[in-house]
Amino acid sequence: MRPLRLPPHQLHRFYAGGPAIAELRGIPSTDDHAPEDWVGSTTTLFGEERLGLSTLDDGRLLRDAIAADPEGFLGPEHTARHGPDPVLLVKLLDAGERLPVHCHPDRDFARRHLDCPYGKTEAWVVIDTAGADPAVHLGFTRDVDPGQLAGWVASQATDALLAALHRVPVAAGDAVLVPAGLPHAIGEGVLIVELQEPTDLSVLLEWEDYEVDGTTDGHLGLGFDVALRCVDRSGWGRERLERLRPGRGGNGPVRNLLPPEADPFFRAQRLSARDGVELAPGFSILVVVTGSGTLSWDGGTIDVARGDTLLVPHAAGTVHVRGDVEAIRARPPDAGQAGG
Template sequence: MQIKELTGERAWRTYTGGKLLDILHKKENSSDSHYPEEWMFSTTIARNSGREDIVEGLSYLKNENKLFVDFIKENPKVLGEKHIQKWGVNLGVLVKLIDSEERLTIQVHPNNQKAKELFNSKFGKTESWHILDTREEKSYIYLGFKEGISKEKFKEYFIEQDLNAMLNCLNKIEVKKGETYLVKGGVPHAIGAGCLILEVQEPTDYTIRVEKTTPSGFVIDDKMCHQGLGFERMFECFDFIDYSEKEIRNNFQMKETEISFEDGRKVNEIITYKDTSCFSLMRLMINNKIKIEKNETYTCLYVISGIGKIEDDLQEIKLEKNVQIFIPANKEFNILGEKLNILLIKGPNVK
């Protein structure tokens, strides 16, 4: 089976952004809008109240009139035998580019246990944020409850819709380009204004929102807040565990670890299966030619910068900024390039 280049799909969201995505795709008259996300390697349909008849968020094979999800269904072996045995014919991961003009609303996603209990889904929505860039000199994320915040007090602020008080319940963390944060299901969070992020997550769109109005004034439908659970039951998705800022950085900010191989390859591990069983994330820095041996499960590549090509015994594909490559299981390939900075994404652990 051939290596496939994919194209991402923009998805409507309640918040605004996306100008940097327009620039990335060299669009004329780039602007912010309610399409601030590009969903990549996506077999997941976006959940938007009032837009149920619109299918959005699904990736395509580049230059082929075929959805990536249909390609997977027709060729399940590309996922790898062990992956199929454990996860079925489901990619098990979703990757997004997120460009936030405004702060996202405070939200939480279910962990696997709550996803099964409340949504009858084997996938929750643990996610990670790799900071690609920022619009502002200082940009922030909001992550985890501060010390001393109780469930009763937070629910009181929600009922009153005291947005400032709710936001003040979370740790405000300054972020810089190149940093990565792991956000496990159950942990409340909000991406701040001016962040360009590559998000790797479980393949669902279950988002519980506690703000009924976005910072720019967009009124959010009740169902978009509680996802059909109702306002009382949605609080079951929150883990009411408090953290200091130091604990947030120690527990959720990932440290890149360089691993060198005898053939000269260097791989930076960012998120491993020791951190979460949901996915893994690595960085490849390539200035010549490297050979990647067969792997028992599929691989997703996203090019951050540099130029080069990926080749196997059947074809070669040009690599440059924003190229998205899906590599089937048990596929041997070479990457050649100069100053290539590539993120390598794997789906859920099969062991």
């Protein structure tokens, strides 16, 4: 089985963005509200049966291709634990405007209220920024009373919400783990590779001035009385927050990007292939962020360049990346790990 090139897969959403993804990929920008490219997706948008699923060059849905040969794509250990499910969604996300403040439920909440085995812990790998002072907003600076939070949401008190969150400057190369429940907003001009659990579950705390009606579409059909219970209202100190972005793994050719707390959900590595990188067999999504080079396996070699996205199946065996290439490698959790 050979690695597969994944075509562009931008989706229209309620917030602005998309041109930076088009520039990265070297394609025309046709929609200024297509800020997410779902890369190698077997996940649908919330409430949809098909929208969000990736289609391969031969016309098959990736979901169906994996279901037909799960061990070939995912490996026998992963398949034994998770079945024909990659347990991973990878996106390119271009924040053409600051995203609204929102959060995502954890697995326990999703199981109890949404009959879904996954929550939406996620991580951001920043690959580019625009503007003078790019930043993300993450976690409350102090404990927030449930009544106060509900009041902010009901009145759309955007200034109060933002003032209650940490503002964290970011630059290309940064990586941040965002545990489920943590309120957050990605700032304008930030382009990321996002790794996440395979759902589209979001609770909006803010929606005024966005192309969405949060009163009907912001609470996952649960009503805010229930939905707001998934929000982490605890205060996060700076030291605790910094543990979400430690930059593991040094400066070698393969650098682990996320803290150990991410491992039960997904794994992310930065590959610097100037001297060649060897990757052991295993399902992964590669996003080439700079340069050009080659990717080779026992059955052949293909050229790769900035903006390419590729799926490397387990059955491709050991692969080598060579050339003046930097890439982000997104991987599912180790087959022996299980998220909370």
